[in-house]
Amino acid sequence: MRDLFSTARQLLSICWHQNRRKTIVAVTLMIAGAVAAPLTALGLRWLIDAALDGRVADAVSAGVTVAALAVAALTLGHFAHIAHFELSELNVVHMDREIIALANGSPGLAHHERADYADKLTVLRREMQQLRSSLEALLALAGLAVAMVLTAVLLAMVNPFLLLLPLAAVPPLVTGRIAERMVDRAKLATAQDDRVAQRLFQITTDAGPAKELRVFRLQREVLARHRSLWDGVTRRLWRSHQAATLVRTAGQLCFAAGYVVCILLVVRDAAAGRRTVGEVVLSIALAAQVNQQVAAAVAQLQQFQQITNAFVRLNEMRELIDTAEPVAADSEPPTRLSEGIRLRGVEFGYPGAAAPVLRDVDVTLPAGTSVAIVGENGAGKSTLVKLLCGFYQPVRGEILVDGVELRRIPLEQWRSRIAAGFQDFVRFEFLAREAVGVGDLPRITSGPAVSAALGRAQATDVVDRLDHGLETPLGKTLPQGTELSGGQWQKLALGRALMREEPLLLVLDEPTSALDAAAEHALFERYAAQSRELAAKTGAVTVFVSHRFSTVRMADLIIVVADGRIVEAGDHAALVRAGGLYAELYELQAEAYR
């Protein structure tokens, strides 16, 4: 119950901030419309008693009042709808922003790894679709609450025993809530399978996977998996709905019994001459309304319960997400690096994973150097990069930037001194200028800055081919948007990575995987030259991850990662001389090219 009130308070407060006038209009009209119905029953008593007593003027006034109240009962809800419809739309936008802000409000990425976070997000997205109708449900509930109190008072005036009737409304309310919880538990239990099924559905309908589905003739396999998951989910939900219906029916039967008893009471009084005919009509009309009020309240409560669940989940998710900076961040990034970045005894494991991904990592990335990280798939290279970017915190050991612990530097400030290109880059479907310019937001409108970055990334050709150059809309979501190839998108992502001119750390985590080896080699030769320029300016460290040894060999320092540990480090010549894992991998690749 506390959750319901808390949600009502939050929802009204959001409406209040969106538009006070409309909130007041919607609440007033909804309550006025709801109380008009019991008042109509009161008017009927007045009308019938006046008519039977022969008071013509009274009967006419009563008739007019009853007609006016009936019109109000029928129409005010619709007028309220005009006001709350717009508020609901504004609320949806507001909550979408809340969820986006929540998911991106944490300096780190740890919450994205948590299964409970993912489950809650799946259910939350679905429940938030109810937001549009939730305000109507809340207003209807408020109106019903006032109408029920008024009905109870009127019934008590006829015969205090009639108060039993609203009391009989309690079991359906309680059972309604129990039933809702049963369904909610089932939804949460099936959320994971539901998510996987949705992902499979996406795979079968998106353009990207279509090629592999056809080549490997996977349609049936994927459909079978989707069906099996979906059958399981539906079966579980269906069972919970069945059980919930039984629980609800039990509550409604309690109410029906109370209703019959109350009507018999009034009819008995009237037969004994203790009640007027008007009072009998009033009681029957009100009793019928109580029935409707209870049914409406239960339905609206169910509706509102869903959005309450969403708000509760939203609050739980807020707790899951660690928005705090790691420790008191009391330092700031240096203007230029003089020593470099040192990892000392670093250990890290992903949240929820049994074993650490990185262990005993001890290495210095000297200022002004280019560092290549190599190793087999899954060795931990990207994880190392993520730690350097501050997406995660080491569970043991420390990362020092010119001797200052990274966790003492506010992440926002550290990020503003990083430039990065990732393998799983984002395809920003913006104007081409913006898709690159977001790499340095303050200069997003600067055509020359964007062109310079594209030049550094050797990606000018991508824009040259576009109809409107930098001002061309990209992707399928924009009208007249131009779709690019995977490699072209990647080149723009590289341009984005090179937008910032004075980073302390430039991270390139396989950002050229869609380019051919020669293009990557040429690009990295330019990077090497640039990183020397950058090094002279800010002492920046350029860290890149690549599986191509022709690129890797250019680095000042090569770090070889195997099984979560740094097994070798040195320059190309030294590592080849040492004859270890690097030499072996290098030789294997060189042979393939011979």
Ligand SMILES: Nc1ncnc2c1ncn2[C@@H]1O[C@H](COP(=O)(O)OP(=O)(O)OP(=O)(O)O)[C@@H](O)[C@H]1O
């Ligand atoms: N988000 C994640 N959550 C849990 N485990 C992860 C996550 N990302 C990576 N891992 C695990 O951590 C290990 C190292 O992954 P990482 O991506 O760092 O490897 P990598 O060396 O970059 O591999 P690749 O060359 O294939 O890109 C792998 O075993 C992987 O399964």
